[in-house]
Amino acid sequence: MMNKEKVKGLLNNALEENSELFLIELKFLADNKIYVEVDGDTGVTLKECIRISREIEHNLDREEEDFSLEVTSPDVANSLKVKRQYTKNINRILEVKLNDNSMVQGVLTKVTESEIELKWKAREPKPIGKGKVTVNKSAIIQFENILEAKVKIIF
The missing domain is CATH 3.30.300 (GMP Synthetase; Chain A, domain 3)
Structure with a gap:
């Protein structure tokens, strides 16, 4: 044994x-x-x-x-497993799959005991008139709502 x-x-x-x-x-x-x-x-x-x-x-x-x-050492293709891995990847792009299977992708800007914060830019229709405008978006995601999170490797 x-x-x-x-x-x-x-x-x-x-x-x-x-x-x-x-x-x-x-x-x-x-x-x-x-x-x-x-x-x-x-x-x-x-x-x-x-x-x-x-x-x-x-x-x-x-x-x-x-x-x-x-x-x-962890394979970059693997999902993050422990909180300290999130901290280590602040300012990198994460692709996060939530418990409801929806996806959020953005730059990891903050990690706390219970949640992470992602920020990204999105193109949205202008509130008035034609065309689109770039807006800054962010999301606070609880660890318990994360199904998996992977660092997005950009070449």
Whole structure:
């Protein structure tokens, strides 16, 4: 039986060495596979993933348990999972899918304990006369109303 508490402790020690890093997900999968996803306020280097991996591996006894370990950083295509990821992405464009399946896209301008704020520009018909005018829009969205949020990568 995999000692999950020991793995968590080793992982926490490894993360504490760099205050910019934070855990996204720790999963114990079939066949003693340990999956660790970490992020950092300014991203995660391969070097840091290797350091965390070694810190866990070198303190677990392979004689006792055979295991495989994967330490990875989030894929940009994945949805944001923890609040600190939102904070890290302030001033970037987010595509947010709400619980009612509607979509909102805008620049993430603010993150609080319970909500985020997005701002964007929209073209709307002029209140008087013909033609369109560009207006600034914003939305405050509660975390509980977010189905998924992804950073929009613009090339």
